[in-house]
Amino acid sequence: MQWGLFRSIIISLTFTITALLPICDAIGAEYSQQDGIIGAIGSYTTKADDSLIELARKFGLGYNEIVAANPTVDPILPAQGTKIVIPSMWILPDVPPQGIVINISEMRLYYFPPGRRDRVLTYPVGIGDEGWETPTGAYRIIEKIVNPTWHVPLSIQRQKPELPAVVPPGPDNPLGTRALRLSLRTILIHGTNRPFGIGRKVSHGCIHLYPEDIIKLFRQAKIHTKVTIIRQPVKAAVVGNRLLVEMHGDRGEHMYKQAYEELLRKGYLDKADPEKLITAASEKIGMPEDVSW
Known part of the structure; x- marks a missing residue:
């Protein structure tokens, strides 16, 4: 990815990451929010044997995010010494922070701790595959399960007859070590034994988190916690006098039309440079971009 692609993304919020942290201490999931923005854009220079799949996990990102931000980089074996964009800045979704x-569009979960309006925890997720789309809607957590047993649904048994009817807890269990059951009882937020699927459409409708992330979320979220699942491919925020947009083209949407309609709805359209908006809609790098005049 060319550094010119950043154009005028809030340079004051940009940082450079000089070393990887252990997976258990991946770049912070908890952020302080201001003006509807959290995090900061970073960079990392690849070493021998790095891959974008591994770097995504190290930096608390999904595969979709790191690939969108680095479209010219080989995701499996990037050349040593390649400067990688770490897209760890987000505009918060336009829904009540509860x-x-x-x-779904960005494959990312946000948790708003009760009584702490300035704090946000966020994690990348895997979502439902084509034909098994994760349903949008408003739900509640009704059960918290440690070391869940997977009772394989009949629909999956028909698709994969080699599977047993019941998979006990353990390394072969796709639910991982923790699960949160939603009031739509067939949908869980859970861990995974295949972390490479985070940031991808891999599930039969459930929400997957990295093994280390589900443990953190499990500690925080309580029974009856509200869970809102949305599809919001365009997000926008005004910081100072600058208009930022963040676009995620997860289903081949006509992004410019959606961005235009979203900015019109929010009353931001007069702040947008049409040429910058067209470019951002075409590239869909999944990071906040300044599209101001």
Whole structure:
């Protein structure tokens, strides 16, 4: 990715990451929010044997996010010494900041701790595959399960007859070590034994988190916590006098039309440079971009 692609993304919020942290201490999931923005854009220079899949997990990102931000980089074996964009800045979804919010379009979960309006925890997720789409709507957590047993649904048994009817807890269990059951009882927020699927459409409708992330969320979220699942491919915020947009083209949407309509709805359209908006809609790098005049 060319550094010119950043154009005028809030340079004052940009940082450079000089070393990887252990997976258990991946770049913070908890952020302080201001003007509807959290995090900061970073960079990392690849070493031998790095891959974008591994770097995504190290930096608390999904595969979709790191690939969108680095479209010219080989995701499996980037050349040593390649400067990688770490897209760890987000515009918060345009919904009430309550409980858990999952934006299907960006494959990301946000948790708003009660009584702490300035704090946000966020994690990348895997979502439902084509034909098994994760349903949008408003739900509640009704059960918290440690070391869940997977009772394989009949629909999956028909698709994969080699599977047993019941998979006990353990390394072969796709639910991982923790699960949160939603009031739509067939849908869980859970861990995974295949972390490479985070930031991808891999599930039969459930929400997958990295093994280390589900443990953190499990500690925070309580029974009856509200869970709002949305599809919001365009997000926008005004910081100072600058208009930022963040776009995620998860279903081949006509992004410019959606961005235009969203900015019109929010009353921001007069702040947008049409050429910058067209470019941002075409590239869909999944990071906040300044499209101001």
